[in-house]
Amino acid sequence: MKKPMKKRGLGRGLDALLSDMPSKGLIDESSKILISKIKPNRYQPRTHFDAAELKSLTDSIRKEGVIMPILVRPAGDGYELIAGERRWRASQAVGLLEIPAVVRDVDDLQALELAIIENEQRDDLTAIESARAYQRLMQEFAYTQQQVAERIDVSRVHVSNTIRLLQLPEAIQAMIENRELSMGHARPLIGLDSFKAKNLARLCMEHDWSARQMEREAKKALQEKSETPANKKMDADIAALQDELSRTLGLPVIFQCKKNGAGELRIAYTRPEEVDGVLKRLRRPL
Numbered sequence: 001m002k003k004p005m006k007k008r009g010l011g012r013g014l015d016a017l018l019s020d021m022p023s024k025g026l027i028d029e030s031s032k033i034l035i036s037k038i039k040p041n042r043y044q045p046r047t048h049f050d051a052a053e054l055k056s057l058t059d060s061i062r063k064e065g066v067i068m069p070i071l072v073r074p075a076g077d078g079y080e081l082i083a084g085e086r087r088w089r090a091s092q093a094v095g096l097l098e099i100p101a102v103v104r105d106v107d108d109l110q111a112l113e114l115a116i117i118e119n120e121q122r123d124d125l126t127a128i129e130s131a132r133a134y135q136r137l138m139q140e141f142a143y144t145q146q147q148v149a150e151r152i153d154v155s156r157v158h159v160s161n162t163i164r165l166l167q168l169p170e171a172i173q174a175m176i177e178n179r180e181l182s183m184g185h186a187r188p189l190i191g192l193d194s195f196k197a198k199n200l201a202r203l204c205m206e207h208d209w210s211a212r213q214m215e216r217e218a219k220k221a222l223q224e225k226s227e228t229p230a231n232k233k234m235d236a237d238i239a240a241l242q243d244e245l246s247r248t249l250g251l252p253v254i255f256q257c258k259k260n261g262a263g264e265l266r267i268a269y270t271r272p273e274e275v276d277g278v279l280k281r282l283r284r285p286l
Contacts, residue, residue: 030069032098035091037078038070043112044085045133046119048126048177058090066091069100073111079103082111083118109141113151120152127183128176131162138163161187169194172201184211188218195242196221199252199268224256249278 070084079101081088091099106114116133119125125133134152137143145163149156165176165183167190175181185204188211189197200221204214238255245253249267251274257263267278 026069026102027100030100030102033072033079033101033103035088035097035099038072038088038099038101039075039078039080040088041081041085041111041115043108043115043136044081045112045116045129045136046085046125047129049086049089054086054090054093057086058093061087061090061096062094066096066099069102071114072101072103073106074103080111082106082114109137112137112141116152120154126177126179127162127165127186128173131165134159134163135166164190167191169198171198175201175205180205182211185209185214188215192218192221195239196252196254199246203252203268224254249281251278 066087068084068087070087071082072079073082074080082104084101088099112133116125116130116137120130134145134148137148137151138145143151145159146156149159152159162183165173165186168176168186172181172186172189176183176186181201181204186201189200192200200214200217203209203217209217238257242253242255245265252268254266254268255263256266
């Protein structure tokens with residue numbers, strides 16, 4: 001359950017500025033601003049906007065108009081959006097020339113915080129988008145993880161675990177961004193080599209593993225890694241062959257090489273039917 005929004009010294013507070021329904025005071029404070037005078041938020045952490053949700057909002061604005069004012073700040077001869085990008089985009093799609101807005105003179109740090117809070121309050125951000133936003137607070141504004149947690153109103157452990165997702169291969173980060181893989185499923189993959197992590201992520205999606213099952217499979221893969229001789233290094237040829245066999249057989253193939261030149265070739269499967277598929281491929285005439 002989401003915690004109640006904390007007031008953070010911005011006039012009427014975030015609860016009024018970022019709620020779904022405006023108060024009378026907020027409506028009185030708002031004014032109509034030309035949409036052409038508003039530019040997008042350079043600190044917007046959200047990179048993906050659901051097309052169906054945006055269409056639904058567009059249809060609503062076409063019928064009812066914009067009920068909740070957006071939040072902007074002065075920027076040059078116009079304004080920069082802080083919160084309400086979906087309403088701003090939908091209003092443009094409808095063809096509106098003006099939109100109700102509340103103008104607040106906030107600095108860059110507050111603009112980023114407000115953008116993060118608005119999206120997290122509505123569960124709009126993916127875990128990767130949140131991770132990048134937290135990291136930006138730390139890199140650009142010298143925040144510690146504890147300070148990020150306090151400002152965004154989450155636990156420090158949550159901030160730490162979320163940022164660690166950025167250690168995952170880009171392919172897995174893309175799965176999280178596309179909401180194909182949850183944070184709970186992805187976290188156990190941190191620390192695995194890229195090949196094993198991507199194979200487990202693919203198997204998880206194909207077979208609808210639970211987060212607990214992913215933890216078990218990742219732990220097993222880590223144990224196999226620790227049992228491998230410390231000086232064993234997979235060269236480029238072995239890695240390429242492993243990848244080629246995995247694509248050919250349609251299942252993860254893993255080489256385990258030993259110091260004396262011997263080794264094992266493992267094919268991972270989750271259902272007996274998958275073994276039948278491998279046998280059919282192997283029995284094909286040359």
